[in-house]
Amino acid sequence: MRIAVVGLGAVGSAALRFLAQQGHEAVGYEQFVRGHTRGSSHGESRIYRLTYADPHYTRLMREAFPLWQALQAEASEELIVPCGVLWLGDANDPELNAIASALQSEGVPYEWLDSASLSERFPALRIEARERALFQREGGFLRASACVEANLRLAEAHGAVIREQTRVTRIDPQPSGVWLETESGERERYDRVLLTAGAWLPKLLPSLNLPLTVTRQTYAYFAVRPDAEPIFAPAQMPVWIEATRHFYGFPCDGRQAGVKVAWHRLGEVQDPDAPARPVDEADLAPLRECLARRLPDVLPKALSAATCLYTNAPDERFILQPLPDEPRMWLVSACSGHGFKFSILNAWRAVQHLTA
Ligand SMILES: Cc1cc2nc3c(=O)[nH]c(=O)nc-3n(C[C@H](O)[C@H](O)[C@H](O)COP(=O)(O)OP(=O)(O)OC[C@H]3O[C@@H](n4cnc5c(N)ncnc54)[C@H](O)[C@@H]3O)c2cc1C
Structure with missing residues (x-):
């Protein structure tokens, strides 16, 4: 045809x-x-993960993953970086608990880490004593x-x-x-x-x-303290997501300098044919606050930043x-x-x- x-x-x-x-x-x-x-x-980079509060998406990801693997094999280049996915949040965070239940119901293994075990396992990342982290290894990022x-x-x-x-x-x-x-x-x-x-x-x-709305979204790469660079490699650091707040970030992707951090929330409505407003201080300030909470070895200096469009369904x-x-x-x-x-x-x- x-x-x-x-x-x-x-x-x-x-x-x-x-x-x-x-x-x-x-x-x-x-x-x-x-x-x-x-x-x-x-x-x-784009995150791929089985960790959803709605197990429907966990099942979809299981179906999608072999298709990504087949693409990677046919392309003969690295497209999947399987560094695992880590969710961070309060010990009783409802989203964290919902994700854990969904993983259990789907028979997907995961681990809970407290502040001490997190620092030992993934030294770039921090949580507070009242928080915990859920690690699931069948996730990571796709080289978009x-x-x-x-x-x-x-x-x-x-x-x-x-x-x-x-x-x-x-x-x-x-x-x-x-x-x-x-x-x-x-x-x-x-x-x-x-x-x-x-x-x-x-x-x-x-x-x-x-019923679609288009919004302007942003992300930025921040510099890593030079002596700390090895702990930001995908072998030592997973993709991470803050439960409920929805800041998230990646290990060093090996292509672009620094580490990428973003905030998953709806940005301002954007006409896709109009130039998107460049990334400014108002976009970067919340990312810096998150870095101070989670990644003490990342410097506040943004090395690069970009805009991107979400097409949102209700x-x-x-x-x-x-x-x-x-x-x-x-x-x-x-x-x-x-x-x-x-x-x-x-x-x-x-x-x-x-x-x-
Ligand atoms: C900042 C950001 C972070 C994200 N993070 C994640 C993540 O971590 N994990 C995840 O799974 N997803 C993530 N997403 C979502 C994901 O990237 C998008 O859902 C996906 O890329 C959408 O792909 P698409 O093919 O539908 O749209 P697009 O990639 O926009 O493709 C549409 C294409 O159609 C072309 N086009 C439009 N109209 C016409 C026309 N009339 N004639 C010819 N060509 C036309 C456009 O130029 C464009 O190239 C993120 C998105 C953003 C913006």
Whole structure:
């Protein structure tokens, strides 16, 4: 079949590779250059984890992980850094307890660490005496930009065509096929179309009134005290997340200087076509407070910082559905700030539906 994928971020790049692998005539449209930094999937790292309070996501992660492993094997490069995941919080934090119950119900092993055992095991990190930490080893981070590029490169190797700097402006379903029109006025016919336009989905499909809001998010890399660098390597430090407060961070990723820290909470509403306000002191100050609490060997100096978009669905769920009365077109969005880890699974499922 002749199948178009509109938007080549985490979801679209994976879908394009699956389609091309299955022998379809796959064409991917991307409005910017590949690997651009205006959407949601750029950067060195995204957390993957089984640790969710809702076991539904634990099960999804178990399904998604073999797909990431297969991508890594086919790409012959390191895309998964399995450093483990650590949750930190008050001893009676409700989220921490809910995660522990969900892991138990799913039969996933985990460990509790107190302040002394945490310092011994992961010397870069601190908790207070009234707190505890939950460590789960089947987590870590995915090399986000490299995953997207690996999918695109392999899709091309399997015969896919990638149209960069080509914005799709109109979708016109006809009995003869679905016609896509681009900004330059070109029209092409497809048997099926997968819409993976991330933060631009509401603009691409205004008549659907999708319940999505797009927000500006930020993250920053901070310098590590030079004599402490070894304890920030992934072999000695997991990805960490503060329960309830939702600050989180990574070990040194080996590519970008320093350590990355961010805050998972909704930022200000952002038009994806407008330039995002650059990272400023108001963004960095809460991150510094968190560093002072958790990572005493990290210096307050931000080495670099970036913005990124969340596409938020009301219940932090994902979109995976056909267009109303139009089974030749499917919508997929890895929404709500936690979708990268599941993007490959959502792409796989969408491809199965679309080509059934
Ligand atoms: C700061 C930050 C931290 C995050 N941390 C995590 C994490 O730790 N773990 C996790 O699992 N998830 C995380 N996420 C969420 C995850 O990164 C996103 O859910 C995921 O990357 C979304 O991918 P996407 O393919 O849906 O969107 P995108 O990557 O934005 O891709 C959509 C693409 O469509 C293109 N496009 C749009 N409209 C058109 C058009 N009309 N024509 C052609 N092309 C078009 C865009 O240019 C874009 O390239 C984080 C997100 C952010 C912003």
